[in-house]
Amino acid sequence: MSWLDIRRETTFVLRRKSVVILLISGLVLSLFSVWTGSMDVAQQRATIERLLEADKQDREEVIQKHSGYGEAAYYSFHLTYAEPSSLAFAALGVRDVYPWKHRVRMLALEGQIHESDTQNPELALAGRIDFAFVIAVFAPLLLILLLHDMRASERAAGRHDFLTVTARSSFWLLRAGFIVTALWLALIIPFIGGAIVNGVSASLISLVALTVAVYLLGWAALCYWVSRFRFPAPVLASFLLGVWLLTSFIIPAVGDVVIEETYQGPAGGDILMTQREAVNAAWDLPHHITMDAFEASHPQWEGKTQTSSLFEWKWYYAFQQIGDEKARPLSQAYQQTAEDRYNAAGWVAWLSPATLLQRTLTHWAQTDAPAAWQYERDVREFHAELRHFYYPLLFNGREYSAAALEERPTFKPNADD
Amino acid sequence: MxxxxxxxxxxxxxxxxxxxxxxxxxxxxxxxxxxxxxxxxxxxxxxxxxxxxxxxxxxxxxxxxxxxxxxxxxxxxxxVAYLPESVMLYGHLTAVENIRYFLSLSGKPKTDADIIESLKRVALQESAWHTVLNGYSKGMRQKTAIALALLREAxxxxxxxxxxxxxxxxxxxxxxxxxxxxxxxxxxxxxxxxxxxxxxxxxxxxxxxxxxxxxxxxxxxxxxxxxxxxxxxxxxxxxx
Incomplete structure (x- = not known):
């Protein structure tokens, strides 16, 4: 293979209108996905910026307006958020399904986390048209359209034998190679542009570019192999489209149903109801029942849980805590089910290259389900910090001091990117 | 002989x-x-x-x-040079481009002047040299293929x-x-x-x-x- 061969096939392929149209389609799809992804991520960042400003004001106002720790804790909202990674624009993942921001309060946490229920989103392929979706689903379709009739069209035109006899060496591979390279460039150039704008590291850009190349090569190898069969182009196209449909949609969809049936767990609403019922019931119970349960899990406050009036903040927060503890087994089961489903989906992904690619890209972009769970763990840790901050002030009956509230914990997002 | x-x-x-x-x-x-x-x-x-x-x-x-x-x-x-019964050269390329492409494929590239000379030899009208083959008659296609065969010098x-x-x-x-x-x-x-x-x-x-x-x-x-x-x-x- 010489430079002249490459130039010949390049010129030849680029003179075919159908090829040029398909390559432009790939470029436009990639540009669209990068642009919408970047807009989406920019919007998320802007929302976080806006909420951070509002949160700062809220925190200051609470100190000025209230004069007790319990009251201040009750009216304080604390912003928690998971910032989108630099690569999130390319693989939006489950950030539109799982929450990436919460304004949490000192109240029972489970209800706040599970206020909105989420379906199992791990296999939900036909979602947003982000870069990952374009590569995983549309790129193979374009490759099939570009390569399926490479030989069949020559046979149909009565040119195949003439080409075979005339060619010094096999040029089919070169022609297919040029088409795959051209499609890869059409898809990856907008991504690289978007990645530079979003501040993705050079190593991650290279890794994504390489992964996309490997994925396209896999599909190209299949198309190339199928194109060798002496069947008419529509038969070859039907076969390849069947494989595409099966691996990109049918397997993930069936897998989704099977996984949901196999791994069943509580709904988010059950957790919310359990926690709320426990909290609501506490209003009607004698204080000591709540406090005894509280002391069982918080022995450090033994002897400091007595109440002398109908309403006391330490009692109020104790039953919030108890509400969470009652909902915890359900919450853990919910989490376990989600993890089981996610892991099972990982096995299904080996049968669906499109899903496998999306999982890989969302993992690198930290927009997958595990990233969402990590954020949930961060929220729980932060909420625990809040309780650790307020409990000594409430149970030790400390005199109110606005200066003490300045020490309130602030949520710090994980910035692993 | x-x-x-x-x-x-x-x-x-x-x-x-x-x-x-x-x-x-x-x-x-x-x-x-x-x-x-x-x-x-x-x-x-x-x-x-x-x-x-x-x-x-x-x-x-x-x-x-x-x-x-x-x-x-x-x-x-x-x-070997081969002239099939129904010569289906590429319709989206001109006569000169077709010949240039197939000669390159055979590993025997020629200059455009050589290609033109060959087209003259097979009496393909000059107006057709740089026209895409889609509008060619069968005879014109055949002449283009013959010009190609000649240039192969097989x-x-x-x-x-x-x-x-x-x-x-x-x-x-x-x-x-x-x-x-x-x-x-x-x-x-x-x-x-x-x-x-x-x-x-x-x-x-x-x-x-x-x-x-x-x-x-x-x-x-x-x-x-x-x-x-x-x-x-x-x-x-x-x-x-």
Whole structure:
């Protein structure tokens, strides 16, 4: 293979209108996905910026307006958020399904986390048209359209034998190679542009570019192999489209149903109801029942849980805590089910290259389900910090001091990117 | 004309378990034109495809310049130019681009001046040189393919129904060109239905019927094969 061969096939392929149209389609799809992804991520960042400003004001106002720790804790909202990674624009993942921001309060946490229920989103392929979706689903379709009739069209035109006899060496591979390279460039150039704008590291850009190349090569190898069969182009196209449909949609969809049936767990609403019922019931119970349960899990406050009036903040927060503890087994089961489903989906992904690619890209972009769970763990840790901050002030009956509230914990997002 | 360039020896070919060629033997010498005449399904195109290495013989051998086609197809293809019955060059390319593309593919690129010279030689009108082939007539396509074959400078030419669909003037021009090439040392095997054209241009004519050579006619010195004799043999032996 010489430079002249490459130039010949390049010129030849680029003179075919159908090829040029398909390559432009790939470029436009990639540009669209990068642009919408970047807009989406920019919007998320802007929302976080806006909420951070509002949160700062809220925190200051609470100190000025209230004069007790319990009251201040009750009216304080604390912003928690998971910032989108630099690569999130390319693989939006489950950030539109799982929450990436919460304004949490000192109240029972489970209800706040599970206020909105989420379906199992791990296999939900036909979602947003982000870069990952374009590569995983549309790129193979374009490759099939570009390569399926490479030989069949020559046979149909009565040119195949003439080409075979005339060619010094096999040029089919070169022609297919040029088409795959051209499609890869059409898809990856907008991504690289978007990645530079979003501040993705050079190593991650290279890794994504390489992964996309490997994925396209896999599909190209299949198309190339199928194109060798002496069947008419529509038969070859039907076969390849069947494989595409099966691996990109049918397997993930069936897998989704099977996984949901196999791994069943509580709904988010059950957790919310359990926690709320426990909290609501506490209003009607004698204080000591709540406090005894509280002391069982918080022995450090033994002897400091007595109440002398109908309403006391330490009692109020104790039953919030108890509400969470009652909902915890359900919450853990919910989490376990989600993890089981996610892991099972990982096995299904080996049968669906499109899903496998999306999982890989969302993992690198930290927009997958595990990233969402990590954020949930961060929220729980932060909420625990809040309780650790307020409990000594409430149970030790400390005199109110606005200066003490300045020490309130602030949520710090994980910035692993 | 002593050097044997094309040699079929007891050649048998089956396609989809059907015997197409049955013990076919013939030779073509350097600078000679052999025309194989036969009706539909006689095995004419199969013979050419076997020599091009596109079909594998079940027994016997096909050699070109002493090299067995099926043992070294790449080597023999370098020596061969092939003109199929229905030349389907690329419709989205011009005549010049098509020739440039196929020459590059064969590893024998030529300058555009050479290509133009060749197009002039086959009398393709100048206005068509830089026009895409989609608007070409069959004759114009055929001329473009012949120009390509000439530029290949291949010592062996295989022509499959080369004058099919051409007008009488184009046939005449084509026959003149083929004769000229043979005089310059090219060895040519053509298969055709055209008895009179074959008699006009060939040094020898073989009659092919149901995969067997049933007759061979030699041209007299400084003359053409008698078309009447061949025609009668064709009608009696081949078509009947």
């Amino acid at each position: 002593s050097d044997v360039v094309i040699c079929a020896s007891n050649l048998c070919v089956e396609v989809q378990s059907k015997k197409i060629l049955k013990h076919v033997s013939f030779t073509v010498h350097r600078g000679e034109i052999l025309a194989l005449l036969g009706g539909n399904g006689a095995g004419k195109s199969t013979t050419i495809k076997t020599f091009l290495g596109l079909l594998t013989p079940t027994s016997g051998s096909a050699t070109l310049a002493g090299v067995n086609v099926h043992q070294s197809p790449a080597i023999v293809r370098e020596k 010592p062996i030419l295989f022509l499959d129904e080369p004058t099919s669909g051409l007008d009488p003037v184009a046939i005449d021009e084509f026959n003149r060109l083929v004769t000229q090439l043979a005089e310059q040392g090219s060895t040519i095997l053509m298969v055709t239905h055209d008895v009179y054209g074959a008699c006009h241009v060939a040094d020898r004519i073989g009659l092919l019927r149901e995969g067997e050579i049933v007759g061979m006619f030699d041209a007299p010195d400084h003359g053409n094969i008698d078309s009447e004799t061949v025609h009668n043999a064709f009608i009696e032996g081949v078509v009947a």
